[in-house]
Amino acid sequence: MKTYNSFDVAKQQVYEAAKILHLDDATTELLAKPQREFAFTMPVRLDSGKVAVYEGYRIQYNTARGPAKGGIRFHPDETVDVIRALACWMTWKTAVVDLPLGGGKGGVICNPKDLSDRELEAVSRGYIRAAADFIGTEKDIPAPDVYTNPQTMAWMMDEYETIVRKHSSGILTDKPLQIGGSEGRRDATSRGGVIAVREACKHYHIKPEKFSIQGFGNAGQRCALLHKEILGTGDLIAVSDSKVGLYNPKGIDVSKLVTHKLTTGSLAGFRGAEEIDRDRVLEIETDILYPAALENSINDKNADRIKAGIISELANGPTTPNADLILFEKGVKVIPDILASSGGVIVSYFEMVQDSSSFFWDEEGVNRGLDLKISKGFRSVFNALEENRIHSRLAAMVVGVARVAEACKIRGWV
Numbered sequence: 001m002k003t004y005n006s007f008d009v010a011k012q013q014v015y016e017a018a019k020i021l022h023l024d025d026a027t028t029e030l031l032a033k034p035q036r037e038f039a040f041t042m043p044v045r046l047d048s049g050k051v052a053v054y055e056g057y058r059i060q061y062n063t064a065r066g067p068a069k070g071g072i073r074f075h076p077d078e079t080v081d082v083i084r085a086l087a088c089w090m091t092w093k094t095a096v097v098d099l100p101l102g103g104g105k106g107g108v109i110c111n112p113k114d115l116s117d118r119e120l121e122a123v124s125r126g127y128i129r130a131a132a133d134f135i136g137t138e139k140d141i142p143a144p145d146v147y148t149n150p151q152t153m154a155w156m157m158d159e160y161e162t163i164v165r166k167h168s169s170g171i172l173t174d175k176p177l178q179i180g181g182s183e184g185r186r187d188a189t190s191r192g193g194v195i196a197v198r199e200a201c202k203h204y205h206i207k208p209e210k211f212s213i214q215g216f217g218n219a220g221q222r223c224a225l226l227h228k229e230i231l232g233t234g235d236l237i238a239v240s241d242s243k244v245g246l247y248n249p250k251g252i253d254v255s256k257l258v259t260h261k262l263t264t265g266s267l268a269g270f271r272g273a274e275e276i277d278r279d280r281v282l283e284i285e286t287d288i289l290y291p292a293a294l295e296n297s298i299n300d301k302n303a304d305r306i307k308a309g310i311i312s313e314l315a316n317g318p319t320t321p322n323a324d325l326i327l328f329e330k331g332v333k334v335i336p337d338i339l340a341s342s343g344g345v346i347v348s349y350f351e352m353v354q355d356s357s358s359f360f361w362d363e364e365g366v367n368r369g370l371d372l373k374i375s376k377g378f379r380s381v382f383n384a385l386e387e388n389r390i391h392s393r394l395a396a397m398v399v400g401v402a403r404v405a406e407a408c409k410i411r412g413w414v
Contacts, residue, residue, distance in 0.1 A: 004296040004320055006085035012321050014088070017397035018405075020388055027405050027414045034084055036060040038134055042108070042126035047116050054123060058106040058131050060140055061087035064407035067138055068104030069094060069345060071145025072127065072152075074120075076111040082295065083107045086145075086316055090345070092400030093338040097377040099349050102404075104140050106131070112147040124152050125159040132163045137170045137356070143348050146294075150176045170355035173348035182351035184366035185344075190222035191367065192343020192374045193314045194230045196335045197288055199378040200310050201231065204333060208287040210251075212238035212308070214278075215293030216261055219314045219341075223290050224254045234288065239273075240281040241266060242293075246273035247284060282306060291318035298323045306332060313337035319393070328391035336393040338400060339377050346373045 060068040091103025169180030235251030289308035303323035385395035
């Protein structure tokens with residue numbers, strides 16, 4: 001199967017949006033390249049006494065609208081081009097939902113599954129020691145991503161505060177509640193994706209009777225639990241994780257499924273659904289499909305077999321450009337990642353605001369603000385879609401790129 005370079009995909013999307021917006025060459029080139037990149041090595045003493053040297057990165061893609069914002073990944077197959085792409089997409093994501101932030105991303109090439117908790121803490125603290133000079137509440141605010149979590153953020157915040165010798169709870173987001181985290185953050189990405197589906201169903205007059213989820217990590221699990229709560233209808237009929245897929249056309253008991261996954265670490269062995277190949281879940285006929293795994297899952301090899309009415313992308317970059325065109329021709333309605341998965345950065349922004357004022361909101365207030373931001377972003381994207389008669393990802397890119405380009409021009413950068 002053809003392999004896809006995620007940053008090549010991201011750049012192609014920028015060029016397509018720039019063409020529709022009639023941007024000049026200098027502005028286009030500025031928006032198609034990262035503003036700043038940092039690479040560093042991190043020596044970490046393992047439990048065995050040996051020292052391992054890990055590679056780390058932090059990329060600040062564009063800060064015209066505000067400080068960079070984006071997660072930190074720990075993954076054995078991480079590449080700098082994937083981090084560039086994710087930082088690029090985060091730039092448009094914050095702009096689409098109109099947050100005063102730019103886009104950033106970071107990563108460490110390591111396998112967290114092979115590390116003890118003490119070793120993970122050492123990697124986390126090592127990353128902050130290497131990155132401390134170029135992050136901060138007015139520069140770049142990291143958050144969790146793949147194989148990082150609130151505990152990782154707690155270690156990182158503590159290390160940063162040790163370096164600067166003052167409390168700086170806003171330096172990272174998605175922290176535990178006890179040290180400056182926000183209510184509603186755990187559900188935010190999934191809740192935002194389901195709210196976007198609700199708006200799309202109203203817009204297209206679709207009643208969602210069944211839904212499927214590809215990827216059953218944190219986002220996929222919470223999506224499964226929230227879908228019927230927010231939409232009031234819909235049964236989970238297909239789901240997959242990294243090992244196996246499950247299918248039951250009559251519906252899968254979501255509570256039991258989540259318990260099974262948390263208890264065993266896998267969907268394999270769950271009673272109440274037929275085990276199928278994990279990739280087949282994307283191709284099962286369904287009203288709503290939530291891709292919640294890694295990049296490029298929907299591509300020109302399988303897009304013509306997708307039978308979903310609406311796709312809400314909880315993952316970053318799950319669909320390639322050629323696949324977008326195929327889905328558009330098929331009439332599949334796609335809610336692109338830079339809108340559908342923006343709930344996480346929206347509530348991260350709320351967390352920054354709460355930390356800066358030392359005044360914290362209740363969960364109802366957080367969810368209400370998230371709903372307003374997603375709903376407004378949905379209207380902006382689908383107005384652009386109908387005005388330009390283009391597919392929805394390009395419409396979202398047009399909205400985001402236009403807002404960042406305008407900020408660059410106002411500043412006099414181009």
